[in-house]
Amino acid sequence: MSHISFDNTEIAFASKSDADLNRSYLLFTMVSRTSWVKIGKRFTNIAFSLRLPISGLIKATIFKQFCGGENIDDCANAIKALGDYKIGTILDYSVEGKEAEEEFDKTAGETLDTIKRAAGDSNIPFCVFKVTGLARFALLEKVSAQAQLNTQEEKEWQKVKDRVLRICAQAAATGVPIFIDAEESWIQSAIDALADDMMSQFNKQKAIVYNTVQLYRKDRLEFIKKSHSLAQKNAYLLGLKLVRGAYMEKERERATAMNYQNPIQNSKEDSDIDYNAALDYCLEHINEIAICAGTHNEKSSLHLVELMKKFKVPANDNRVYFSQLLGMSDHISYNLAQAGYNVAKYVPYGPVKDVLPYLIRRAEENTSVKGQTGRELSLIIKEKQRRKKQH
Numbered sequence: 001m002s003h004i005s006f007d008n009t010e011i012a013f014a015s016k017s018d019a020d021l022n023r024s025y026l027l028f029t030m031v032s033r034t035s036w037v038k039i040g041k042r043f044t045n046i047a048f049s050l051r052l053p054i055s056g057l058i059k060a061t062i063f064k065q066f067c068g069g070e071n072i073d074d075c076a077n078a079i080k081a082l083g084d085y086k087i088g089t090i091l092d093y094s095v096e097g098k099e100a101e102e103e104f105d106k107t108a109g110e111t112l113d114t115i116k117r118a119a120g121d122s123n124i125p126f127c128v129f130k131v132t133g134l135a136r137f138a139l140l141e142k143v144s145a146q147a148q149l150n151t152q153e154e155k156e157w158q159k160v161k162d163r164v165l166r167i168c169a170q171a172a173a174t175g176v177p178i179f180i181d182a183e184e185s186w187i188q189s190a191i192d193a194l195a196d197d198m199m200s201q202f203n204k205q206k207a208i209v210y211n212t213v214q215l216y217r218k219d220r221l222e223f224i225k226k227s228h229s230l231a232q233k234n235a236y237l238l239g240l241k242l243v244r245g246a247y248m249e250k251e252r253e254r255a256t257a258m259n260y261q262n263p264i265q266n267s268k269e270d271s272d273i274d275y276n277a278a279l280d281y282c283l284e285h286i287n288e289i290a291i292c293a294g295t296h297n298e299k300s301s302l303h304l305v306e307l308m309k310k311f312k313v314p315a316n317d318n319r320v321y322f323s324q325l326l327g328m329s330d331h332i333s334y335n336l337a338q339a340g341y342n343v344a345k346y347v348p349y350g351p352v353k354d355v356l357p358y359l360i361r362r363a364e365e366n367t368s369v370k371g372q373t374g375r376e377l378s379l380i381i382k383e384k385q386r387r388k389k390q391h
């Protein structure tokens, strides 16, 4: 196994032309200003409600940076461009916030289409879905709270289970592993129960279904151990995507408003400690747990590389994957892939208007902290300077 360094921007941006790099530079410079992101967010929301023709502008800028296209066929270029550098694609239908039964059926159909597209294509090693794309949020909340469902809700819940089953059965039939994303803690119990059920059905020979564990929660290291015991007891393999977690503010606000203890770790350091401890635990039990490290954290990624060496897990062992989001942390993805590790990037897609909430989150994530240049922007600047010296 080669020595890994994430400093090499030449490898990180090898697939990007000077024009691509300049576009990214402009975009990250703009989103680095908190006030611009706030104004941009308000402007796009107003523009869409007034039906102003701004889709083209968004598509050429922020959408191009973070999304693969508006539909599966549109993503062909992104899949090929990543595949050329041995990086897999995870097609992520990123339409959010729908609440109608027809929309849930549509999302289930779309997810089945991603599985069909992935089958037999080594450039698409996983598929993914969010349970909130298939179920009403309030219903998931009720199931998670173990509240009594009325007859109508029972029927609705059965439909949700049917959608999840159809997707996982198709994944198993085509041999395409599938991630179930993690969401807010007050709907997560319902998601975990669905994931356990699917893993017990489909993970007998190999990990097909992966649950997601958010290590920013205080209770999740224990949860991993319990999930492992359950898998051992019922003789199936555990599939886990490990992330830190994306809903920290929402979690804190709800806990304060409803006066219960915040489930989130007391500090970033605590999240980091548990994340790396989760990697330790999974690698120690690699014969029973397949993992995907969904992280942009350099230290955690290097920690996993070290663990693979320690436990003599080959770089290309398909029980260990690294994953980042399209348009972010290419220095991690491309350097790991170049060294022979398994890497796949989430490639979000969907109609411009519908993926807007996803894009706004990416912009907000890249605003400057205390006036410092953000990491993505620093890397782009470094690569621009390197190219300038060469010319």
Ligand SMILES: Cc1cc2nc3c(=O)[nH]c(=O)nc-3n(C[C@H](O)[C@H](O)[C@H](O)COP(=O)(O)OP(=O)(O)OC[C@H]3O[C@@H](n4cnc5c(N)ncnc54)[C@H](O)[C@@H]3O)c2cc1C
Pocket: 180, 181, 182, 183, 212, 214, 216, 243, 244, 245, 246, 247, 248, 264, 265, 266, 267, 268, 269, 271, 293, 294, 295, 296, 297, 323, 324, 325, 346
């Ligand atoms: C491939 C992939 C898949 C993902 N899937 C999911 C998913 O299914 N569900 C989901 O919720 N998220 C998901 N995420 C997002 C993820 O949870 C993180 O929000 C994001 O990746 C940033 O964390 P990091 O590990 O990359 O790195 P870092 O930048 O090192 O960590 C930032 C994270 O640390 C935690 N944190 C920050 N400050 C504090 C604090 N004061 N106290 C406690 N914790 C803190 C937060 O989780 C924050 O997001 C995914 C990310 C990737 C790359």
